[in-house]
Amino acid sequence: MGLTWKERAFTALLGAAAVSGLTTLILFLVEATNVLLPADTKFGIVFDAGSSHTSLFVYQWLANKENDTGVVSQALACQAKGPGISSYASDPAQAGESLQGCLEEALALIPKAKHQQTPMFLGATAGMRLLSQKNSSQAEDVFAAVSRVLSQSPADFWGAELLAGQDEGALGWVTINYVLGLLVKYSFSGEWIRPLEGTLVGALDMGGASTQITFVPGGPILDTTTQVTFCLYGTEHSVYTHSYLCFGRDQMLNRLLAGLVQSSPGLLVRHPCYHSGYRGTLALAPLYGSPCVQAAAPRDLGRNLTVEGTGNPGACVAAIRGLFNFSSCEGRGDCAFDRVYQPPVRGQFYAFSNFYHTFHFLNLTSRPPLATANATVWEFCQRPWKLVEASSPGQDHRLRDYCASGLYILTLLLEGYGFSQETWGGIEFRKQAGGTDIGWTLGYMLNLTSLIPAEAPAQWRAQSYGVWVAGVVFLVLTLVAILGATAVQLWLRD
Structure with missing residues (x-):
């Protein structure tokens, strides 16, 4: 005796559910491809402890890097209340306390899960250089007080150190050339490119206690004590730099x-x-x-x-x-003043810090x-x-x-x-370029990212949009066929 039409319908719906379900499984599993998820974001905190005030900057960059150097952007700038930390020589504990407000602001910005992975550094400049000359034990007490406060934070404290004047000038040069896109920039074709060496600009910085000049000269640097070399984004840069203490x-x-x-x-x-x-x-x-x-x-x-x-x-x-000793350089073409070697200035320059603040007031910018x-x-x-x-x-x-x-x-x-x-x-x-404050801190963070290992982007299984839509359609058909077969089976029992 042959099957009734209800039994044939049940068999057909059950077969359709099996075929549709198998197709859905194949689409979701066999056609899946590996895709790269966006790279994780890393953060860094740098304190600029200058002679007149202290500033904090938070920087961020993607964990995968371009030629071993992070592509860094500024996420926060905060000026600590009160004067520079060298002003607290007679009360070192207050030097550390003065940083608390900005530190709390930085930690509120950075996700808590990333606090322990966030490097934090304090670099002191000419104000602390002078205090170290005047009273080294007082300077040590100030650094110890600052370190106590910062080491108690959840961030990865890398230390509080006296930044050499040469480093301050050279890192400021890195910052200005980076924010102008002269070290590396993203092209319209979707590739990172490095501009020509001749387009790099010089940096003129003036704080409260020192002033720095840094640039790429037209010829060899004859006094190697004034030369600093960086390797950033796969390219080596050699610059002339000198810091004049007491000329801030x-x-x-x-x-x-x-x-x-x-x-x-x-x-x-x-x-x-x-x-x-x-x-x-x-x-x-x-x-x-x-x-x-x-x-x-x-x-x-x-x-x-x-x-x-x-x-x-x-x-x-x-x-x-x-205030200058110009006579010590008479008859020399490679000398600035006070017997300091300097090649002839060359190219474009950016003047910031007190250069900018003074000329901004005088409407000369x-x-x-x-x-x-x-x-x-x-x-x-x-x-x-x-x-x-x-x-x-x-x-x-x-x-x-x-x-x-x-x-x-x-x-x-x-x-x-x-x-x-x-x-x-x-x-x-200028005070800023590209929405970023000009100074040594960003240059320090760029240099620091070359010491932090890059992370490979995470992979995930995913389908193309068309395959995903087809899979959803077959999944719905499977459910409809199963529901239909169930209804027919109940009808047969009745």
């Missing part, structure tokens, strides 16, 4: 004032770099507390000094020139001709103090010093480093 903005102002005190008969100093009509008092003792000030201290250090401004830019320049820049600074120096105060409210503690700083920068760049009217146009005064 704040130490220059102290040295300038100490020189004027020495040439004044009493405790009244007529300051040519301060605006006419300015009058102020300050304590004498702190002025002679820095190793940079080598002038003989007056006997009555406990008394206050009265300073009056005369607003004379010509006399101000003469006093500033007294739009690359005006040298004559315009010079005339602007001189005109500002000759303004009466009341006019200057009225036009710039809220900037009292720095306001009196912009004239001296502007003339000092012009003297340093032109007479010191050897820029001319022709090469002046190649200097750009």
Whole structure:
């Protein structure tokens, strides 16, 4: 006796479910391919402990690298409250406490699962260099206090160290060339490329206690003590760099004032770099507390000094020139000042930190001709103090010093480093480039990523979109066939 139509329907639906289910299994398993998941993100924390303040930066990069160097971006910038850590020499514990706020902000940004894998480093610059010269035990106490606080955090603390001036200059050069895309950049064709060597720019940095110049010269570097070599993104770079301790903005102002005190008969100093009509008092003792000030201290250090401004830019320049030893380089084409070897400047330069802050205040960051820049600074120096105060409210503690700083920068760049009217146009005064702060910290992090092993991208099994859609369709057909067969079977029982 033959099967009824209900039994035939049940058999057909059961067979269809089996075929559709088998097809679904084949599509999901046999046609699956290996795909690369996005690389894991790594983080790093760097403290820049400068002479006047401390800044924290958080950087991030993908675990797979380009020619052994991470492609790094800035994720956070935070300025710690209070002065630089060298200012806490008499109370070292406060140096560590001053970093807590920014550290908490950084750890809140970085996922907790990555805290223990996040390298953290503190580099101290010229302020701590001076403290180490003045009182090495105090400097050691400050570093110990800072290390205690940072080592208690969940991040991987790599140490707190004194950064050499040469490293500060060279790493700043790495930073500016990296953010400008001159070391490596992503092409439209989807490949990482390295621009030509001749496109690299020089770096001009000025902190509170030191200033640095770094660039690729046109010929060999004859003094190897001024040469630093990097290997980044598979390419080797050799740069000239020199750091001038005591030639930073704040130490220059102290040295300038100490020189004027020495040439004044009493405790009244007529300051040519301060605006006419300015009058102020300050304590004498702190002025002679820095190793940079080598002038003989007056006997009555406990008394206050009265300073009056005369607003004379010509006399101000003469006093500033007294801070340099230009005569030691006379007749030499490869010398800057104070007998320091320097090849002739070459190419484009980026000037940042106090170079930028001073020229930004003076509205000189739009690359005006040298004559315009010079005339602007001189005109500002000759303004009466009341006019200057009225036009710039809220900037009292720095306001009196912009004239001296502007003339000092012009003297340093032109007479010191050897820029001319022709090469002046190649200097750009910037605080940031590509949304990233310019300084040594990013260069340090780029160099650090070459020491951290790269990770291979994770693999996963996945289907193409078309295969995935077909698999879903057959899965639905399988379920429909099974449900149909179940219904028919129940009908047969009835």
